[in-house]
Amino acid sequence: MSNHVSGKRSAVTCQLKCANACLGPECNTSDNPHFRDIASAALTRRSVLGLGVAGAIGLVIAEAAGGAGAPAAFAGGGRGRSALAFDPIAPVNRLVDEFTVPQGYQWAPVIRWGDPLFSSTPAFDLAAQSPEAQAGQFGYNNDYLDILADPSGKTGVLVTNHEYVNPNIMFAPTDDPAEKQRRGDICKAAQGMAVVELRRRREGEPWQYQVDGRRNRRITVETVFELTGRAAGSDLVKTAEDPEGRWVKGTLGNCAGGTTPWGTVLSGEENFNGYFAWAADTPQQKRYSGSSTTSTETGWEAYDPRFDAHNPDFVNEPNRFGYIVEVDPEDPTSTPLKHTAMGRLKHEGANVIIAPDGRVVAYMGDDERNDYLYKFVSRDRYRGGKGHGARRKNMRLLSEGDLYVARFTGNSPVAEITGTGALPSDGRFDGIGEWVALTRDGESVVPGMSTEEVLVYTRLAADAVGATKMDRPEDVEPNPKTGKVYVALTNNSNRGSSSPVDEANPITGNRYGHVLELTETDGQAGRTFGWSILLLCGDPAVTGYTYFAGFPKELVSPISCPDNLAFDSEGNLWISTDGQPGTIGFNDGLFKVPLEGRERGHVQQFLSVPREAETCGPVIHDREGLVFVAVQHPGENGSIGAQTSLFPDYGSTAPGTAAAPRPSVVQVWSSDRRS
Numbered sequence: 206m207s208n209h210v211s212g213k214r215s216a217v218t219c220q221l222k223c224a225n226a227c228l229g230p231e232c233n234t235s236d237n238p239h240f241r242d243i244a245s246a247a248l249t250r251r252s253v254l255g256l257g258v259a260g261a262i263g264l265v266i267a268e269a270a271g272g273a274g275a276p277a278a279f280a281g282g283g284r285g286r287s288a289l290a291f292d293p294i295a296p297v298n299r300l301v302d303e304f305t306v307p308q309g310y311q312w313a314p315v316i317r318w319g320d321p322l323f324s325s326t327p328a329f330d331l332a333a334q335s336p337e338a339q340a341g342q343f344g345y346n347n348d349y350l351d352i353l354a355d356p357s358g359k360t361g362v363l364v365t366n367h368e369y370v371n372p373n374i375m376f377a378p379t380d381d382p383a384e385k386q387r388r389g390d391i392c393k394a395a396q397g398m399a400v401v402e403l404r405r406r407r408e409g410e411p412w413q414y415q416v417d418g419r420r421n422r423r424i425t426v427e428t429v430f431e432l433t434g435r436a437a438g439s440d441l442v443k444t445a446e447d448p449e450g451r452w453v454k455g456t457l458g459n460c461a462g463g464t465t466p467w468g469t470v471l472s473g474e475e476n477f478n479g480y481f482a483w484a485a486d487t488p489q490q491k492r493y494s495g496s497s498t499t500s501t502e503t504g505w506e507a508y509d510p511r512f513d514a515h516n517p518d519f520v521n522e523p524n525r526f527g528y529i530v531e532v533d534p535e536d537p538t539s540t541p542l543k544h545t546a547m548g549r550l551k552h553e554g555a556n557v558i559i560a561p562d563g564r565v566v567a568y569m570g571d572d573e574r575n576d577y578l579y580k581f582v583s584r585d586r587y588r589g590g591k592g593h594g595a596r597r598k599n600m601r602l603l604s605e606g607d608l609y610v611a612r613f614t615g616n617s618p619v620a621e622i623t624g625t626g627a628l629p630s631d632g633r634f635d636g637i638g639e640w641v642a643l644t645r646d647g648e649s650v651v652p653g654m655s656t657e658e659v660l661v662y663t664r665l666a667a668d669a670v671g672a673t674k675m676d677r678p679e680d681v682e683p684n685p686k687t688g689k690v691y692v693a694l695t696n697n698s699n700r701g702s703s704s705p706v707d708e709a710n711p712i713t714g715n716r717y718g719h720v721l722e723l724t725e726t727d728g729q730a731g732r733t734f735g736w737s738i739l740l741l742c743g744d745p746a747v748t749g750y751t752y753f754a755g756f757p758k759e760l761v762s763p764i765s766c767p768d769n770l771a772f773d774s775e776g777n778l779w780i781s782t783d784g785q786p787g788t789i790g791f792n793d794g795l796f797k798v799p800l801e802g803r804e805r806g807h808v809q810q811f812l813s814v815p816r817e818a819e820t821c822g823p824v825i826h827d828r829e830g831l832v833f834v835a836v837q838h839p840g841e842n843g844s845i846g847a848q849t850s851l852f853p854d855y856g857s858t859a860p861g862t863a864a865a866p867r868p869s870v871v872q873v874w875s876s877d878r879r880s
Contacts, residue, residue, distance in 0.1 A: 215787065215817060217841050221371055221502060230495045235668035287775055288830035288875065289797075289811075293762050297794070297813040299786035302850045304836070304871065305813040311876050312812075314853045314869040315363065315833070316343050316401060316414045322421040331865050334375070336387070339394035340423055343401070345370045346868045347835040349462035349472060349554060349769075350822030353534065358408035362420050363401045364470045364534050365822065365835060365870060366459035370395050374865055377845045386508050393426040393505070397456055398472060400424075400534045409829040411872050422537040426455035430530065433604035434545035435647060436660040442525050442545075445518035446511060453525045453543060454511070460572065461554030461680050461769055461822070465565075466587060467599035470532050473552030474543075475572055477526035482506040483514035492664045493523070493551075524661050529555045529569070531600055536593065544603040546647070547581045548663035555581075558683040560730040563587045565602045568690055570678030574697045575704045576664065577672040578611040578681065580640050582730045584647060605647055608663070609640035610672040613736065615708025624706040624713035626741055626750025634708050634752075635737035638723070641670045642732075674704045676715050680769045683729075684800070686776030690723040691739070693767040696784065709736065712750065716788050717743040717765045720780070722800075739778075740798070740806065742767060744789040754806025762810035764796050765789045768819070773827040776800060779811075781820035781834065793820045795834055812873060815852040815866075817841040832873040840866035 291307035306312050319329025319342045326341030327333075344367030354361040370392045379385060402418025405411065415421070430453045436442060443450035460475035478494045485497040499515075500506065506513040511522045527549040531542040547555065550571040557567045563586030569579040583606040588598055615622065615636040617629035628634065642650050643666045649656040651666045659666040676697035683690045694715075700706060701713035709721065720740040726733045741752035744763035751758050766784030773779065778798040785791045794813040799805055811832065814820050818839035825832055840850025843866070850866040 215842050217371070217373065218819075218838060221369055237668060237671045237674060287773060287827040289773065289825070289827040289832065291809075291811060293809040294811070294813060296763055296789075296791040296810065299790055299792050300816060301792060302816040302840075302852060303813075304815055304852060306873050307811060309876050310873055312871055312873045313411065315403070315412055315872050317853060317867040317869040318343055318345050318395075319867060320414070321416060322399070322401060322418070322423060324417050331375075334391050336390035336394050339391050340425060342423075344397060344399055344423065344425075345375075345395040346837045347399075347870055348460050348821045348837055350824055350833060350835045350870060351464045351470060352403070352412065352824050352826070352833055353464065353468070359405055361403040361412065362534050363399075363403055363412075363414065363870065364464075364532070365399050366462060366472050367396045367398060368459055368475070368837065371838060371841060374840060374843050374845060374848060385504060389503060389505055389508070392503060393455075394423070396426055396459070397428065398424040398459060398532060400532070400537065409831070411831070411874050420534060420537055424456065424532065424541060426457065428456070428541070429454055430456060430541050430543045432525070432543050432545060433601070434547075434660060436545035436657045439657040439661070441657055441661045442521055444511065444521050444525070456530050456541070456543075457526050458551075459530070460552070463554055463556035463567070465531075465557050465599070466559060467596050468533075468535065469596065469600055470534055471555045471557070471567075472530040472532065473554040473569070474527050474530060475551045475553060477551070478523065480505065480526075481512055481514045481523045483523060489662045489665065490523075492662065492668075493527070524549070527551065529567075529603065531603060533596060533600065535596065542600065542604075545660045546604055546606055546608065546644075548579060548608050548643070548659075549661050550576070550579070550663050553679040553681070556680075556682050558685070558688070558729060559587050560728060562730070564730050565606075566683075566729045567603065568681035568683060570681045570692065571664070572677055572679050572695070574677055574699050575674035576678065577667045578675055578678045578692060579667075580609045580611070582607050582609070607645055607647070608643045608659070609732075610643060610667040610670065611638055612641050612671060613638045613673040613707070613709040617708055622706055622708050622711050624701055624711065626712055626752070628752070629708070633737055634711050635735070636708055637726075638734045638736050640732045640734070641672065643667065643670065673707070673709065676700055676710045676718065679767070682770040682772065684772055684776055684778070686772070687800075688725070688729060690725070690734075691770055691778060692721040692723065693770055693780065694719050694721065695766050695768055696788075709738070711738070712741065717741075717748065718767050718784075720767050740764070740767070740808070747789075753808055756804070756806030761806075761808040762796060763789050763791065764808050764810070766793075769821055769823055771823040771825050773797075773825040775827070779823050779825050781823045783819040783821075786817065792816065793818060795820050795823055795832070815839045816850045818850070818852065830875045834871055834873075836869050836871055839868065
């Protein structure tokens with residue numbers, strides 16, 4: 206485990222969050238042609254589709270978010286200028302249990318694990334948890350986040366994912382089976398999603414969450430979801446409990462997400478495989494689990510048969526997870542959706558932009574070593590308008606459409622991609638790419654696979670068409686101001702061994718990760734793109750290689766393991782990290798990166814999260830001078846009797862109440878604003 210830990214996360218995080226995926230056998234054993242195998246040393250910038258790569262990358266995208274057919278929410282600009290001027294903070298040592306912000310700023314939690322959403326729900330008490338209480342309280346380990354203000358600016362709604370739990374710092378040890386089941390039910394209620402109403406006195410001020418808000422809602426492992434798309438109702442998703450194959454209880458491993466132009470929130474089901482005991486005795490199962498297991502960290506399979514895929518009645522239950530989930534935050538009575546048309550994989554999230562013809566385009570990463578980058582293009586077109594009716598119609602846009610996977614080609618001679626980070630002779634890692642269809646007009650175009658198989662076993666379909674193995678593609682975000690697409694590739698310690706280096710993944714044993722910049726060359730809904738590496742991450746003072754879009758590396762903030770991405774109103778990229786303590790020795794944080802002009806590539810750290818925590822779900826409301834992040838798994842390595850973090854209360858709990866770290870949503874604002 207120590208070798209693994211030095212690569213990124215703590216051992217506890219890996220065990221609980223992703224079932225030690227990096228320690229087990231690789232799920233992707235395909236021998237897809239990497240672009241170093243198919244790229245010709247004679248390939249030049251002028252040989253690509255009649256367009257030079259340099260020209261493609263610099264192309265002005267006609268359908269960028271402000272183009273025809275784009276909703277106002279995606280049309281960068283608006284009134285006012287950014288109110289987020291700051292001096293970058295210094296990196297914070299990984300043993301420091303503080304939430305650190307720039308001089309002139311202050312912070313406070315909006316809501317914490319266990320805070321009640323309803324007046325009928327008891328206040329949080331670490332020593333008196335129950336499934337019933339947790340189902341009405343804010344859940345654990347918040348990840349994707351958005352803060353959606355109503356037109357008045359005085360009310361709004363917070364939506365977040367609750368990815369997983371850590372029983373070690375929630376409960377005292379026990380061997381009692383009945384107590385283990387009770388705690389298992391608490392953990393079921395602590396996961397899923399939350400919708401919470403917000404209120405404030407005036408625009409620009411910090412928010413307060415509202416108990417008994419009209420839109421308040423908890424979505425848990427027991428909430429019923431509707432399957433949509435052409436895999437819904439197929440034999441691959443039917444179980445004894447759901448013979449129709451259309452109604453799934455719960456959502457699992459919810460990581461990043463996205464907010465749609467019609468006001469709904471998308472959530473990616475990522476590390477769902479670790480919740481099931483399954484045999485992994487078929488190629489389909491192995492491609493998602495890597496290895497078999499008779500027990501899980503949750504222990505749910507011991508008393509809930511749907512988590513035991515050895516049981517013939519529930520052998521298909523894992524096939525009902527790994528999708529993009531859509532939730533309507535305006536209607537707490539609505540049934541959330543799982544969209545099979547967008548494929549089944551370890552979804553980090555999905556982020557939507559509207560093409561000029563009105564079709565919806567969603568970008569998605571499959572967060573595992575040597576897995577792929579995807580795009581979905583809807584069959585139908587976005588309908589403008591406000592209100593419940595328009596929102597419900599647009600919620601069906603992601604149910605029908607075409608699914609693509611990315612294949613990358615570099616433009617440098619293979620001999621110049623050495624794995625050391627040395628730039629090729631043209632001065633940049635770049636090239637072209639193709640979106641390879643898995644479905645067309647909603648039907649499979651993968652030889653030997655039915656449409657249902659492509660949508661349920663999407664990884665195998667992508668293997669079959671020769672997709673490019675990537676270094677753990679996590680968040681994938683289109684820039685609402687320029688239409689360019691940015692891909693966070695967190696790391697891949699196996700690059701160079703199980704998968705050779707190539708120009709899009711050029712670092713042997715890539716510990717620190719990198720960020721790609723894509724430009725669609727024939728339209729947001731098209732089939733080709735240009736690409737280049739924006740950042741090769743690391744600490745310039747000690748890392749043998751780094752690259753920051755040509756910006757002087759001695760002037761940047763050290764950064765490692767990019768995870769979630771966001772944009773401000775001026776089109777600057779913001780990056781949250783997950784893995785800095787185990788790679789460059791600093792707490793994880795949030796970083797601003799300008800993308801244009803002389804400051805392009807100038808990484809600047811805005812905040813740092815506490816000890817053993819991960820920075821998630823950044824939301825940048827820069828014109829109000831507000832920044833929000835979800836702080837996940839603070840004090841992850843502690844135990845109920847020896848906590849290693851006391852964030853965010855730092856001991857200021859009620860008399861007689863045990864202190865514990867509480868994952869929280871945090872807001873940051875300028876000190877010269879009223880609070």
